[in-house]
Amino acid sequence: MSRSAHPAGPRHADVLPEGHYTAPATDLNELDAKVWSRTVTRDADGALTVGGIEVARLAEEFGTPAYFLDEADFRSRCRAWADAFGPDADVFYAGKAFLSRAVVRWLEEEGLNLDVCSGGELTTALAAGMPAERIAFHGNNKTVAEIERAVEAGVGRIVLDSFQEIARVSHIAQALGTRQRVQIRVTVGVEAHTHEFIATAHEDQKFGIALADGQAAEAVRRALTLDGLELIGIHSHIGSQIFDMAGFEVSARRVVQLLAEIRDEHGIELPEIDLGGGLGIAYTSEDDPREPHEIAKALGDIVTRECEAAGLATPRISVEPGRAIVGPTAFTLYEVGTIKPLEGLRTYVSVDGGMSDNIRTALYDAEYSVALVSRSSDAAPMLVRVVGKHCESGDIVVKDAFLPSDLAPGDLIAVPATGAYCRSMASNYNHALRPPVVAVRDGEARVIVRRETEEDLLRLDVG
Ligand code: LLP
Numbered sequence: 001m002s003r004s005a006h007p008a009g010p011r012h013a014d015v016l017p018e019g020h021y022t023a024p025a026t027d028l029n030e031l032d033a034k035v036w037s038r039t040v041t042r043d044a045d046g047a048l049t050v051g052g053i054e055v056a057r058l059a060e061e062f063g064t065p066a067y068f069l070d071e072a073d074f075r076s077r078c079r080a081w082a083d084a085f086g087p088d089a090d091v092f093y094a095g096k097a098f099l100s101r102a103v104v105r106w107l108e109e110e111g112l113n114l115d116v117c118s119g120g121e122l123t124t125a126l127a128a129g130m131p132a133e134r135i136a137f138h139g140n141n142k143t144v145a146e147i148e149r150a151v152e153a154g155v156g157r158i159v160l161d162s163f164q165e166i167a168r169v170s171h172i173a174q175a176l177g178t179r180q181r182v183q184i185r186v187t188v189g190v191e192a193h194t195h196e197f198i199a200t201a202h203e204d205q206k207f208g209i210a211l212a213d214g215q216a217a218e219a220v221r222r223a224l225t226l227d228g229l230e231l232i233g234i235h236s237h238i239g240s241q242i243f244d245m246a247g248f249e250v251s252a253r254r255v256v257q258l259l260a261e262i263r264d265e266h267g268i269e270l271p272e273i274d275l276g277g278g279l280g281i282a283y284t285s286e287d288d289p290r291e292p293h294e295i296a297k298a299l300g301d302i303v304t305r306e307c308e309a310a311g312l313a314t315p316r317i318s319v320e321p322g323r324a325i326v327g328p329t330a331f332t333l334y335e336v337g338t339i340k341p342l343e344g345l346r347t348y349v350s351v352d353g354g355m356s357d358n359i360r361t362a363l364y365d366a367e368y369s370v371a372l373v374s375r376s377s378d379a380a381p382m383l384v385r386v387v388g389k390h391c392e393s394g395d396i397v398v399k400d401a402f403l404p405s406d407l408a409p410g411d412l413i414a415v416p417a418t419g420a421y422c423r424s425m426a427s428n429y430n431h432a433l434r435p436p437v438v439a440v441r442d443g444e445a446r447v448i449v450r451r452e453t454e455e456d457l458l459r460l461d462v463g
Helices: 055-062 069-086 100-109 119-127 143-152 163-175 212-225 247-265 292-312 323-329 360-364 452-461
Strands: 047-051 068-072 088-093 112-118 135-137 157-160 180-187 229-235 273-274 316-319 330-340 348-349 383-389 397-404 410-417 437-441 444-449
Touching: 047 055, 055 330, 055 437, 055 444, 068 069, 068 323, 068 410, 069 100, 069 292, 069 316, 069 323, 069 437, 100 112, 100 119, 100 444, 112 119, 119 135, 119 143, 135 143, 143 157, 143 163, 163 180, 163 212, 163 229, 180 212, 180 247, 180 444, 212 229, 212 247, 229 247, 229 360, 247 273, 247 292, 292 316, 316 360, 316 410, 316 452, 323 330, 348 397, 397 410
Parallel strands: 068 437, 088 112, 088 316, 112 135, 135 157, 157 180, 180 229, 229 273, 273 316, 348 383
Antiparallel strands: 068 330, 330 348, 330 410, 383 397, 437 444
């Protein structure tokens, strides 16, 4: 169903655009387990609780807006991924989705590895005690200083993204008197069915080295001949928020073909392939994500089949889920500030955050759900657009949704599935103070990333 604005723009719409939501299918008090973290429930009074704590208490103690992260859910998703892939594969959590020292410790304890893509993420990972050999370092333009730091720290792998970088890492590793384990990131030419900005395996974009025109084969030649590098495998990441396994299938097939060509040309079988991340999650009840064990089986089967056909030993597989682990584990809690009914259109509900804590709606047209969580309500549903407090009409958090028509200023509403790419992409636009991340578990809540303060703003502004 299209939920886009009226073709002539919302101000020209005197009727709701065709295909627009007309009525909610379910009771607005119901919480769809697909989009809420696992310990979320409504208590006897109708208020939402997470980890056994009621949202009103959380709001009072930590303020709004704030992200509440369900630690038990996060850990159980880590375990589900690790168990699904088993001891012969490696799961790297993609830190770009959300990273903090507490999260690094949970990952370490749950046996996951970590993918970082900047010096800042590397610093956070190392500061929290993630063993360097369990860290993979990504990025299409790592600085020399970042590469030096990663090599010195002894990261388990650097994923090489360009010809210059192959030479750069070789040079740095030699200068530091070591041999760095590396993978080469290839673009396999798959058009992932996702938003253009988060698709990464078609050829016309900045990541990786194309399989086409023998580019990747040439990169492998260089990585095998230059000193200071130990080429351990090939990497492919096709994009994000993907539900269809077909893209992964094509990608795995093409990567295995490259392994076979490498065997034929150089007489070696590279021991690893990394198929990246990108598995979709449910943002609304209409999304149907796959479980980790289905994904592991699908990927394992494809790689095994392709390797058998090519006469190769099956390499060790690794994957890099970010969103699929942290995305569903958090919600953003907002307080309703103003409510503006626009006759014949919809009601604008303004909250105390906005595009500074969730840029995904503005950037990717992302869809989210929303619920009234400080109480239940039997009032009739009204069509709403949840907007922020920024000076920008595109400052939309949830484009189209239903909330009870007795909604009032001071009510708490929550947007689920905001664990990934919300706090990590948060900004200070309009000098907004970035919200805290509060981990909730077994009746206890603790801040793992504190709220920004006005002193923080002034500290950066040196005057
Ligand atoms: N591995 C690599 C090499 C990646 O570039 C990414 C995401 C991942 C793994 C993890 O992807 P995930 O499983 O989280 O989808 N800001 C966008 C997503 C950009 C993702 C960039 N790379 C969003 O909010 O949807």
